[in-house]
Amino acid sequence: MQTYNVFYLVSGDDEENQNMSETATLSFNAEDLDALYEILQKGEEDGSIQPKLKTIAIEGDIRIEYVLIYDSKGNEVFHKTDFTDKQKSKWLDKKYV
DSSP states (O other): OEEEEEEEEEEEOSGGGTTOEEEEEEEEEESSHHHHHHHHHHHHHHSOOOGGGGSOOOOSOEEEEEEEEEOTTSOEEEEOTTSOHHHHHHHHHHSOO
């Protein structure tokens, strides 16, 4: 069992809030990456994972997606392809992996 740090991007998903976004980091214990993906999928389906609660208030519709995942050794094990290196660098300057 190891701990994975999952970095979420929470952003407005309607015309009024489309330029608003914030980040949230949640930690999960899982046997391996496949088990983590199962946890994340179940949490998205049943609403049990609520990273929006740890972000700024964004009114209206929101989009929540995980963009980076690090294992307990600090190795990047997932990087969403459209999450640019510039965004990643700026974000990680504010967060601890």
